[in-house]
Structure formats: C-alpha cells, structure tokens
Amino acid sequence: MDFRLTDMTDDEIAQELSVVEPLTDSVRDLIDAVIRTEVDDDVLIAAREQIDAVVTSLRGNQKPGSYGVPFTRKLHGMPYGNAAVGKRNAIAPPLRVEHHDDGSATSEVVLGAAYEGPAGLVHGGISAMLLDQLLGEVVSVSQGVPCFTGTLTVKYLRPTPLGPLSLRAETTGSEGRKFFVHAEISDAEGPTVTAEGIMISPANMPRHEELKRLRAELAASAE
Numbered sequence: 001m002d003f004r005l006t007d008m009t010d011d012e013i014a015q016e017l018s019v020v021e022p023l024t025d026s027v028r029d030l031i032d033a034v035i036r037t038e039v040d041d042d043v044l045i046a047a048r049e050q051i052d053a054v055v056t057s058l059r060g061n062q063k064p065g066s067y068g069v070p071f072t073r074k075l076h077g078m079p080y081g082n083a084a085v086g087k088r089n090a091i092a093p094p095l096r097v098e099h100h101d102d103g104s105a106t107s108e109v110v111l112g113a114a115y116e117g118p119a120g121l122v123h124g125g126i127s128a129m130l131l132d133q134l135l136g137e138v139v140s141v142s143q144g145v146p147c148f149t150g151t152l153t154v155k156y157l158r159p160t161p162l163g164p165l166s167l168r169a170e171t172t173g174s175e176g177r178k179f180f181v182h183a184e185i186s187d188a189e190g191p192t193v194t195a196e197g198i199m200i201s202p203a204n205m206p207r208h209e210e211l212k213r214l215r216a217e218l219a220a221s222a223e
Contacts, residue, residue: 031114099137099141181197
C-alpha cells in the first residue's frame with residue numbers, strides 16, 4: 001500500500017487545498033453538466049475539444065499510478081484520491097466526516113445525478129461505499145489505528161432518494177483486533193440503508209501508546 005511520509009506543513013497543505021478543492025468542485029460540476037445537458041451536438045463537440053486540451057495540460061506533470069496516502073510528520077493522512085472522500089477526486093461524493101466525543105461519526109451529503117441508480121434514486125453500490133467509508137473512519141479515528149473492512153452487511157430498507165442525506169456510524173463492540181460497527185443513511189423521513197460491519201486492525205499495526213510515541217518522535221525530528 002502506498003503510505004508515505006511528506007514534509008508538507010499545515011500552511012502548505014492549506015494552500016494546496018485552496019487551489020485543488022475548487023478545481024475538483026469544478027470537475028464535479030462538469031460531470032453533472034455532461035449527464036444532464038441537452039445542448040446541440042456542435043456545442044458538445046466544442047466542449048470535448050476544450051476538455052481534451054485541459055487534460056493534456058494537466059498531464060504535463062503528474063505522478064505515476066495512484067495518488068496513495070501521504071502522511072505528515074504529525075501523522076495527518078491525506079487520502080486525496082479516495083473514491084468516497086478524496087479531495088482531488090471529482091467522482092467522489094463531497095463527503096466530509098465529522099467525529100464526535102462519544103466516538104460516533106456523522107456526515108451530511110447531497111447526492112446528485114452522478115450517483116443515480118434507479119431513476120431519481122441513489123445507486124445501491126454508492127450507498128454501500130459511503131457506509132463502508134464511514135464505518136472504517138469511525139473505528140480508525142476512535143481507536144487511533146488504521147482499520148480495514150473484514151465484512152460488510154448492507155440492508156436496504158427502502159429506496160434512497162437523490163438529494164440531501166445524513167449518515168451516522170458508531171462502534172458497538174470489539175474482540176481483539178476486530179471491531180463491530182453500525183452505520184445508517186437517512187433522508188428526511190428516517191433511515192433508508194443500514195450496515196453492520198467488522199473492521200480489523202492488522203496485526204503489525206502499532207496501537208495507541210506506540211502511536212503516541214511515534215508522533216512525538218516525528219514531531220521532535222521536524223523541529
């Protein structure tokens with residue numbers, strides 16, 4: 001897995017995001033516009049030529065392979081290519097996760113035409129992806145160690161409409177390196193999809209005290 005250390009400061013990260021996130025939002029708008037446009041063919045052809053020119057300019061200097069997950073010396077992860085929360089990934093829903101003192105995690109998201117399955121409804125695979133992401137985050141943040149999906153059981157209670165949605169996840173128990181988690185997606189009328197999962201902390205991952213020591217060592221080396 002491409003986990004790597006970067007010497008970027010918080011200010012440098014903020015500066016990068018101030019440029020990258022608006023670009024990602026523009027590309028996300030482009031995706032929505034292409035899906036729903038009804039302009040004439042000549043306009044579509046002209047648009048494709050302009051887009052091809054932009055793609056060529058952006059490919060003038062790019063890293064090989066995937067984006068990976070850079071970490072700062074404070075162990076702040078930057079999964080900017082992630083399919084659910086990537087800040088450089090325009091096909092990712094604009095999912096922003098909030099973590100709370102009780103160990104739960106929530107998110108508010110608006111899903112538009114790019115995430116449609118049945119007419120006017122969210123694709124079931126998108127719902128599963130969002131819940132999987134939230135389940136992984138709620139455990140990884142609360143436990144202080146990366147955890148990965150062992151099993152994911154999704155129950156579709158009723159169709160999920162496109163538009164504003166709320167997500168919530170919590171850890172319900174643990175057994176050694178296994179963590180049991182629950183999450184749900186809701187619209188204004190209540191839950192539409194629920195998920196139960198088992199998240200697993202790899203055996204070779206450092207735990208709380210070792211991570212604290214590693215953070216301290218990395219911070220000291222940066223001074």
